[in-house]
Amino acid sequence: MYSARLTPSATQRFSRRWSDLLLVVLTLAAFALVLAAGRSPATIEQPTRAEAERVYQASEQLVQVATHLAQERGLVYLALYADDAITAQIREAILAQRQQAADAYQTTMQLLRDKLELKIFWPYGLNSQTTQSLDFFxxxxxxxxxxARPERDTRMAHSWFNQTTETIDSIDRLLGLVHYQLLRYDTALRPALDLQRFAFKASELVGRERALFSAAAAGATLSARQLSQVQRDRRRLANYWSQAEAALRRDAPDTQLLSALTMAKTALFVDYQAISTGMLNAAALALDVSDTPAGAVYPLAPLDWFEQASQTVDSLLTLATTAGNHAWATLTTKFAATQAAL
Known part of the structure; x- marks a missing residue:
């Protein structure tokens, strides 16, 4: 299933590119301040279709970077708690996800480098300790x-989870700034772009549970703080979903988007709930060792859980892709109408 290999040069390239990513965040934020100071999106000279397409493609690639990094996060977190040394299959899967994240990041940087407002700030912020730390980690x-686990320092698992999660959060913030750039072209894109970002956020929250529960099933004991965070994230997810669904039905009742939303809703709140409830209950039970002297019994083996949770992640990412495609179709229609009017 996984055929890609990560070469040392690819890892180094990813390290350099992550510092570029942090630079883009600062650049777009600065550009947003310039706009707020004197010009509204409606008064900005409209860019060419090719420029808009590069920004749109960058938003799609950012989702890919985060998706593959989340896969790597979960597989590594699971492997750190496994009894035996890593298998060739899992090792290959980790390297494949790492390589695909690096490739998607390279594409993102190529797409965004051509924007004039980015070139102005490009010389700054190229030395990122965060990048070097992740690569060294x-x-x-x-x-x-x-x-094997008895000889392994599993204490680094928590730091790995936190550091990769913070990186994905940074990508999410950059996605929001790239969406702002797209809204300069047409504010009618907002419902679809908001749905894309929401679906991405939802996939990330499920991805965190995927990592945590797979490690728990492999022998890790989740802390009360981790379980509380899972519960908080689930409440946030339900709240975000209600807001996104209401906004979509009010502002853009597109049949294709509504269909994708319905499918993702079933995958998340029916199918995923059915498999995740038992995992959550087992993790909570494992905290009380007096009641479970033999340890908690998880309904799914680590890799089985990882695969099934990944199906829910994929459903949410499909929704994100559908929303992004809808936004781009709306924008191309506007460009075509503008061209026809000339």
Whole structure:
């Protein structure tokens, strides 16, 4: 299933590119301040269709970067708690996700480098300690995963989870800034773009549970703080979903979007709930060792859970893709109408 391999140069390229990503965040934020100071989106000279398409494609690629990084996060987190040294299959899967994240990031940077407002600020912020830290962390983890669990330092698992999650949160913030750029072209894109970002956020929250519960099923004991965070994230998810659904039905009752929303809703609130409830209950039960001296019994094995949770993630990402495609179709229609009127 996974055929890609990560070369040392690819890891180094990803390290350099992540510092570029942080730069783009600062650049777009600065550009937004310039706009707020004197010009509204409606008064900005409209860019060419090719420029708009590059920004749109960058938004799609950012989702891909985060998606593959989340897969890597979960597989590594699981492998750090497995009894045996990492298998060739899991190792190959981790390297494949790492490579695909690097490739998507390279594409994103190529798409955004051509924008004039980015070139102005490009010389700044190229030395990122965050990037170097993540790359160094991967090297340490790769070495640890060659050992059996008794010889492995599992304490780094928590730091790995937090650091990769913070990285994905940064990508989400950049996605919001790129969406702002798209709204300069047409504010009618907002419902579809909001839905795309919401679906991405939802997939990330499920991705966190995917990582946590797979590790728990492998032998990790989740802390009370981690379980409380899962519950808070679930409440946030339900609230966000209600808002996104209401906004979509009010502002853009598109049949294709509504169909994708309905399918994702079933995948998340019916199918996923059915498989995740038992995992959550087992993780909560494992905290009370007096009641479970033999340990909690999880309804799914680690990899089985990971695969089934990934199906829910995929459904949410399909919704994100559908919303993004709808936004781009709306924009191309506007460009075509403008061209025809000339």
């Amino acid at each position: 991967r090297q340490s983890i790769d070495e640890q995963l060659t050992r």
